[in-house]
Amino acid sequence: xxxxxxxxxxxxxxxxxxxxxxxxxxxxxxxxxxxxxxxxxxxxxxxxxxxxxxxxxxxxxxxxxxxxxxxxxxxxxxxxxxxxxxxxxxxxxxxxxxxxxxxxxxxxxxxxxxxxxxxxxxxxxxxxxxxxxxxxxxxxxxxxxxxxxxxxxxxxxxxxxxxxxxxxxxxxxxxxxxxxxxxxxxxxxxxxxxxxxxxxxxxxxxxxxxxxxxxxxxxxxxxxxxxxxxxxxxxxxxxxxxxxxxxxxxxxxxxx
Amino acid sequence: xxxxxxxxxxxxxxxxxxxxxxxxxxxxxxxxxxxxxxxxxxxxxxxxxxxxxxxxxxxxxxxxxxxxxxxxxxxxxxxxxxxxxxxxxxxxxxxxxxxxxxxxxxxxxxxxxxxxxxxxxxxxxxxxxxxxxxxxxxxxxxxxxxxxxxxxxxxxxxxxxxxxxxxxxxxxxxxxxxxxxxxxxxxxxxxxxxxxxxxxxxxxxxxxxxxxxxxxxxxxxxxxxxxxxxxxxxxxxxxxxxxxxxxxxxxxxxxxxxxxxxxxxxxxxxxxxxxxxxxxxxxxxxxxx
Numbered sequence: 001x002x003x004x005x006x007x008x009x010x011x012x013x014x015x016x017x018x019x020x021x022x023x024x025x026x027x028x029x030x031x032x033x034x035x036x037x038x039x040x041x042x043x044x045x046x047x048x049x050x051x052x053x054x055x056x057x058x059x060x061x062x063x064x065x066x067x068x069x070x071x072x073x074x075x076x077x078x079x080x081x082x083x084x085x086x087x088x089x090x091x092x093x094x095x096x097x098x099x100x101x102x103x104x105x106x107x108x109x110x111x112x113x114x115x116x117x118x119x120x121x122x123x124x125x126x127x128x129x130x131x132x133x134x135x136x137x138x139x140x141x142x143x144x145x146x147x148x149x150x151x152x153x154x155x156x157x158x159x160x161x162x163x164x165x166x167x168x169x170x171x172x173x174x175x176x177x178x179x180x181x182x183x184x185x186x187x188x189x190x191x192x193x194x195x196x197x198x199x200x201x202x203x204x205x206x207x208x209x210x211x212x213x214x215x216x217x218x219x220x221x222x223x224x225x226x227x228x229x230x231x232x233x234x235x236x237x238x239x240x241x242x243x244x245x246x247x248x249x250x251x252x253x254x255x256x
Numbered sequence: 257x258x259x260x261x262x263x264x265x266x267x268x269x270x271x272x273x274x275x276x277x278x279x280x281x282x283x284x285x286x287x288x289x290x291x292x293x294x295x296x297x298x299x300x301x302x303x304x305x306x307x308x309x310x311x312x313x314x315x316x317x318x319x320x321x322x323x324x325x326x327x328x329x330x331x332x333x334x335x336x337x338x339x340x341x342x343x344x345x346x347x348x349x350x351x352x353x354x355x356x357x358x359x360x361x362x363x364x365x366x367x368x369x370x371x372x373x374x375x376x377x378x379x380x381x382x383x384x385x386x387x388x389x390x391x392x393x394x395x396x397x398x399x400x401x402x403x404x405x406x407x408x409x410x411x412x413x414x415x416x417x418x419x420x421x422x423x424x425x426x427x428x429x430x431x432x433x434x435x436x437x438x439x440x441x442x443x444x445x446x447x448x449x450x451x452x453x454x455x456x457x458x459x460x461x462x463x464x465x466x467x468x469x470x471x472x473x474x475x476x477x478x479x480x481x482x483x484x485x486x487x488x489x490x491x492x493x494x495x496x497x498x499x500x501x502x503x504x505x506x507x508x509x510x511x512x513x514x515x516x517x518x519x520x521x522x523x524x525x526x527x528x529x530x531x532x533x534x535x536x537x538x539x540x541x542x543x544x545x
Contacts (some may be wrong), residue, residue: 088433090301092487093433111426
């Protein structure tokens with residue numbers, strides 16, 4: 001009996017902006033219900049890789065398979081939580097309206113049914129912001145906004161969840177709550193996130209995808225200070241965590 | 257001064273009952289406020305007022321060409337309105353395609369459309385004989401010259417805008433707020449962006465008749481911006497924006513009629529006043545933000 005199926009398969013991926021090669025010969029696979037973090041220094045190609053996997057960019061060469069098809073063909077089955085900074089907080093919209101947006105691609109005209117509202121409400125309860133449903137999205141705190149954005153992605157009923165720097169605009173307590181949520185959600189589907197928080201990643205994530213033009217994937221428990229040092233091209237500060245994922249008790253590190 | 261103002265308002269109200277041109281002007285203002293409120297809300301939330309500006313100024317090229325071909329070549333169908341519609345729709349399509357397929361900076365494309373359109377208009381006008389009264393009306397607005405045919409056109413545009421918005425409201429909101437997410441949710445964001453540009457183009461042409469192309473961006477954005485201070489939903493913003501547009505247009509007509517002031521300019525001053533009042537009231541009484 002084989003293990004969980006591969007939901008993401010990348011082979012010999014090459015991508016460049018003009019003459020500047022951003023990703024070169026990148027290959028990896030991600031299994032169903034795996035919690036994976038993409039780490040790497042600024043400009044290493046993390047967000048570019050995420051956008052390629054989402055089908056928002058096209059590779060120069062190589063192959064990307066999402067749930068067995070090209071990324072563009074799986075739109076509507078992908079949950080995506082973008083970075084918070086790209087939003088216009090003056091946009092007039094309640095928190096519930098924002099979450100319902102996850103259902104706007106369904107049906108002929110995108111009108112919301114009672115079922116859509118029930119699913120969106122369920123997603124808000126799951127992320128702990130149901131009591132904020134009637135508040136303007138702009139009035140929420142950074143952590144609440146992040147939870148609303150995750151609820152919107154869950155309202156899609158995704159088979160894979162992608163997140164771009166989910167803890168950038170939240171404090172460490174809220175960040176830890178979010179990672180606990182990702183851990184719970186990863187029992188249902190694969191989660192792939194770009195993150196700078198090596199501390200959180202080493203504590204909560206199963207697998208790391210180290211990206212710096214090329215990519216290496218391995219269990220978080222195998223992540224060492226030397227590897228981080230090499231990845232970030234700089235000194236790193238060692239910290240020790242109690243790892244709560246599949247392999248407990250390992251050392252990890254964060255860039256100094 | 258107060259008595260004089262009251263007398264002028266009474267004269268305006270009595271003349272509405274007597275003069276068709278005033279009835280047409282009032283109807284045009286009220287009808288134009290509908291598309292202005294809806295499309296203006298898109299323009300403000302999507303932050304594309306500079307696109308509306310480029311389209312508005314580009315219409316001068318279409319109007320100038322139409323007037324030239326009408327007077328110099330005898331093309332009777334080449335009316336300024338037809339020229340404005342053609343230029344506005346062309347500009348919208350070029351802007352939409354440039355964004356979708358072009359590699360150029362969007363602001364460069366808009367700058368080129370904005371100024372080239374005006375240059376074309378000026379060239380044609382310089383080669384057209386006679387006094388261009390129509391053109392002055394389109395530049396600075398002449399709501400008192402609106403014909404029955406124009407009224408039907410404005411009403412038809414309202415119907416198109418209302419139907420499209422009602423059908424696709426949720427998808428339009430998603431596309432305006434977060435285009436990338438909307439795309440990943442399976443929404444054809446390029447289609448909705450193009451439709452939004454085309455609706456903006458047609459609304460701009462409508463509003464050009466009310467306040468003129470020089471001031472059209474203000475009427476498109478000021479009532480919607482004032483509404484955005486209070487609204488917690490885009491639909492609410494649209495509704496309030498329609499009401500505020502109607503208030504500004506009818507109020508502007510009433511105020512300008514007695515002392516014979518340019519109605520377009522008075523409408524814009526009232527719109528600016530409403531916007532300023534909204535901001536100040538929101539600050540003291542707690543608007544949405």
